[in-house]
Amino acid sequence: MTVGLELATAAVAIVWRAPGTHQALALSGDDVWFWTFASPEPRWADVTGTFRTEATPAERAALTALSPGDDEPGGLALQLTVAGRTARVAVGSVLGRQVGAAVGPLLDRLRATPVSAVALTAAIVTPPGGLPAMLGLTVDSIGTKPAVLGLDAGAVRLGVPDGAWQPVPPPRMGLVDGAGTLLDGLYGAATVPAGARGAWVLPGVPADEAQRVRIGGMIRVAGPVPAGTVAFEVTAPLTSS
Numbered sequence: 001m002t003v004g005l006e007l008a009t010a011a012v013a014i015v016w017r018a019p020g021t022h023q024a025l026a027l028s029g030d031d032v033w034f035w036t037f038a039s040p041e042p043r044w045a046d047v048t049g050t051f052r053t054e055a056t057p058a059e060r061a062a063l064t065a066l067s068p069g070d071d072e073p074g075g076l077a078l079q080l081t082v083a084g085r086t087a088r089v090a091v092g093s094v095l096g097r098q099v100g101a102a103v104g105p106l107l108d109r110l111r112a113t114p115v116s117a118v119a120l121t122a123a124i125v126t127p128p129g130g131l132p133a134m135l136g137l138t139v140d141s142i143g144t145k146p147a148v149l150g151l152d153a154g155a156v157r158l159g160v161p162d163g164a165w166q167p168v169p170p171p172r173m174g175l176v177d178g179a180g181t182l183l184d185g186l187y188g189a190a191t192v193p194a195g196a197r198g199a200w201v202l203p204g205v206p207a208d209e210a211q212r213v214r215i216g217g218m219i220r221v222a223g224p225v226p227a228g229t230v231a232f233e234v235t236a237p238l239t240s241s
């Protein structure tokens with residue numbers, strides 16, 4: 001269900017897939033690893049990458065006690081794998097609610113413990129001297145390790161008040177760091193060091209009525225998994241500066 005993220009060695013693996021949602025969680029030893037690539041949930045909508053936290057004995061027991069069986073799929077679904085057994089589970093089913101209860105406390109901590117991840121912010125930037133306003137995007141590396149990502153120039157969208165997503169002219173230049181050094185991301189993978197920021201400026205974008213921005217691309221995953229990259233999509237509110 002997740003191209004580029006191999007979870008076969010995990011004691012417990014959970015993958016959430018639905019339109020606008022793509023996340024995964026795995027138990028490896030005493031650590032819980034979490035990957036988010038797309039989510040409508042406010043605390044995850046603007047971030048993508050790898051997160052990790054240590055599970056308590058009770059949390060680990062709750063995860064390993066989940067038992068894939070003949071559950072009735074329907075609606076938002078997840079894929080649950082425990083001890084080599086895999087089942088597709090409806091989120092609102094009995095087993096789906098058990099999964100939610102087991103992972104809920106972990107998700108609260110995981111958001112605060114990124115390993116290799118980025119967060120998106122967006123603003124309409126008005127340069128001095130009467131120059132036209134520009135769309136300014138920033139990609140902050142929020143983890144303890146560098147984030148490696150590629151950007152899809154054709155995936156930038158502006159969200160307008162009626163809820164629609166409008167395309168913008170594809171940018172031709174990628175990310176630059178605070179010193180003006182080109183990190184790229186369009187013509188080759190960009191590495192954003194831990195704690196650093198990559199700026200992405202899109203001139204000539206009509207954003208007068210826009211309220212949100214959506215970008216997409218590929219991000220390298222970290223953790224007890226084989227090297228790989230997974231497609232991501234993140235959104236952020238649009239402010240003025």
